[in-house]
Amino acid sequence: MMFHFTKEERTVLISLAAIIVVGACLNYLFKTNPQIKNMVNVLESDHIYRKIDINQASQEDLVKIPRIGPVTAQRIIFYRNEKEGFKSLQELQDVEGIGSATYKTIVKYLKISP
Amino acid sequence: MKSRRPLISIVAFFILGIILQSYFQVSFAVIASAAGVILLxxxxxxxxxxxxxxxxLFAFLFLGALLLKNVQILSKQDISKVARFYKGKTAAIEGVVVSDIEERLFYKTKKMSFxxxxxxLKTKWGWRNKKGRILVHVFGERDIAYGDVLRLEGKLYKAFNFKTDNRFSYRDYLERKGIRNILSVKKQGLLEILEQNKGNPLKAFAIHLKNRAKNIFDENLTPNxxxxxxxxxxxxxYQIPKHIRELFVVTGTAHILAISGLHVGIVAFLIFLFLKLLPIGQKSRVFLTILILIFYAFLTGARPSVVRSTVMATVFLSSLLIEKETDLINSLCxxxxxxxxxxPLTLFDVGFQLSFVSVFFIILFYPPIKNMVIQKKDLPRFSKRILQALSxxxxxxxxxAGLIAYYFQTISPVTIFANLFVIPCISVVVALGLGLLFAGAFLPFVAFAFAVCLEVSLNMMTAVVYLFSKVPGASFALPQIPAxxxxxxxxxxxxxxxFLTRLHRKISH
Structure with a gap:
């Protein structure tokens, strides 16, 4: 009876074999083509940040971003009004209270719409 | 034969008792006397x-009120009764770590919470015995674990209410867990380990398994x-980055990030399948599956959604043992x-409300919605499945929708369609995730295969959620809505x- 598998045993064996085959193929593909792995790796990329337009964002929108509290949000809006809008995101570093570490964190959440 | 549902009225009166007591705050003596008289x-x-x-039914109404009052009464020795005398001062406290340690990055250092x-408690008259639970935040890296007996020094304060509208009161959230105060221990603050392994051995084992599982995920996957x-x-x-959590919240698919019926169902299915490979009878299989599910609920923190799913799964599996049909509404109740x-305070927890209301609506509304949506009986199987899933x-x-509009001031019409894609994906992700844990623990030479398949499934699911979040009108912000x-x-x-159900019935006849 060594070749007689129950329905459950066949299910488990086929699933396990399929995962190993597919896994091995994907592993080979990712190792030989790192650019494909980068494309697949959506979770570690900056693309999935929901970016808000720095020139349209309200105080409420800005405080939702990590490292931006009510005071920093007000300073950003004040700076924006003074300069009639941000021309580039790098100008954020000119806002009081936004250093390079904070800028690195918040820039992922912001954009400038044309 | 129509199912009897005696638990609906019991639960309804019990919940009413909790709600009335939360508003009117009747004294313990009055409630206890009334409950006694009515029982008699x-x-x-x-x-x-x-x-x-x-x-x-009225006895259960007073029982609800009584249990709520019981939870709200504090012992004379409770630390929250003296905490106000330590406002702005350093308090020295001894006690036991009774939860897993949550580690988060806090600017350039770590914050550990438990x-x-x-x-x-150390007072000006010496050490005094005290009771109660507090939340501790320790800044910096320390080697502490569940069950450690510690002496700590830090600032003791009441939890803040983060939102002024009181929709989400952090203070109430902690109070529901029996916590009324927070102790903040600075990087240089005193933290001395007096003893170790003084916690519950079963909980210690569960935390050990959980940490082992976390290590397997950390070793085989990227941080996110x-x-x-x-x-x-x-x-x-707590480790999920804000920008990723936001995607799921906006598309109304954040429920997949919480362990609920779908997850427990898949876990139960896989355990049952695995046990079928062993030479044991059906009754033993069912009994073992129930035990493992209960342990899984305990391991994952016994949140309302997990407990709900575990109880319903247990009732269903038990019905296989006693060969009796179950009623879903009764199980839910x-x-x-x-x-x-x-x-009883769990009644006011958003997670509890969302979990039970969603299942209640699925049980009651899915069959008639399905009958209205699937009019033709000779539809292709694939189309029927899609329409069933939509229903x-x-x-x-x-x-x-009502609860989400009230608590989160948002409405996400895209949820109905996003779930069609996300739910099959999460089934695959849960199965592969459990497979990775098993392989990581017992078959490390095939763990890579589970890890890479999981990587692709998880990223694909996130990409789909991201695309749905970009759909115009995916979600709308709402003004504050009164209860x-x-x-x-x-x-x-x-x-x-x-009305629609009756109309549909008339048309069908």
Whole structure:
């Protein structure tokens, strides 16, 4: 009876074999083509940040971003009004209270719409 | 044969008792006396079914009030009674770590948070015995674990209310867990380990397994992938980055990040399948599956959604043992009663409300929605499956839309369609995640295969969620809605629904 598998045993064996085959193929593909792995790796990329337009964002929108509290949000809006809008995101570093570490964190959440 | 559903009225009166007590704050003596008198009356009139039933229902109403009052009464030695004297001062406290340690990055350092069962407090008259639980935040890296007896020094304060509208009161959230104060220990603050391994051995074992599982995820996946899997399989959501959590919230698919019916169902299925490979009988299989599910609920923190799913799964599996049909509404009511008996304050927890309302709406509204949507009986199988899935999604969405509008001031029409894609994906992710844990522990040479398949599934699911979040009109912000609007919403939904069901029945006949 060594070749007689129950329905459950066949299910488990086929699933396990399929995962190993597919896994091995994907592993080979990712190792030989790192650019494909980068494309697949959506979770570690900056693309999935929901970016808000720095020139349209309200105080409420800005405080939702990590490292931006009510005071920093007000300073950003004040700076924006003074300069009639941000021309580039790098100008954020000119806002009081936004250093390079904070800028690195918040820039992922912001954009400038044309 | 129509199912009897005696638990619906019991739960309804029990919940009413909790709600009334939360508003009117009647004294313990009055509630206890009333409960006693009514119970006595239900016994006296036992032979008169109708009268006895009414007294039983009111007894449960007072029972709900009594249990809530019981939870709210603090011991004379409770630390929260003296905490106000330490405002702005350093407090020295001894106690035991009674939860897992949550580690988060805090600017350039680490913040470790855990629940602490207080034993003693240092006063100007010396050490005094105290009781109660506090939340401790320790800044910096320290080597502490569940079950450690510690002496700590830090600032003791009441939890802040983060939102002024009181929709989400952090203070109330902690109070529901029996925590009324927070102790903040600075990097240079005193933290001395007096003893170790003084916790519950079963809980220590569960935490050890959980940490082993976290290590397997960390070793095989990227940081964000591991964070998601820790939420989906282990119930720890605090590591998920804000921008990723936001995607799921905006598309109304954040429920997949919490362990609930779908997850427990897949876990139960896989355990049962695995046990079928072993030479044991059906009854042993069912019994073992139930035990493992209960342990899984315990391991993942026993949140309301997990307990609900576990109770319903246990009832269903038990019905296989005793060969009796189960009623889903009765199982749901039993789960609610068990959770609320343990902690009546859970009634006010958003997670509890969302979990039960969504399942209740699926049970009641899915069959008629499905009958209205699937008019033709000769539809291709694939189309039928899609329409069935849409019907479930719509039923659940109708159920939670009111609560989500009230608590989160948002409405996400895209949820109904996003769930069609996300739910099959999460089934695959849960199965592969459990497979990775098994392989990581026992078959490390094939763990890579599970890890890479999981990586692709998880990223694909996130990409789909991201695309749905970009759909114009995916979600709308709403102004603050008063509570009575929500009651009106549910009444209107039920009324429209009853009307459409009757209309559909007339047309079919």
């Amino acid at each position: 009356a239900s016994l006296i009139f036992f032979k008169r079914r109708g009268v006895s039933t009414i007294f039983i 629940v602490f069962e207080v034993n003693r 992938e591991s964070a998601l899997m820790q939420a989906i399989i282990l119930g720890d959501r 039993l789960a609610a009663l068990l959770i609320l008996f343990f902690n 479930v999604s719509l039923a659940a969405w109708l159920g939670v 009575y609007f929500i009651w009106a919403y549910y009444l209107i939904v039920c009324a429209i629904f009853l």
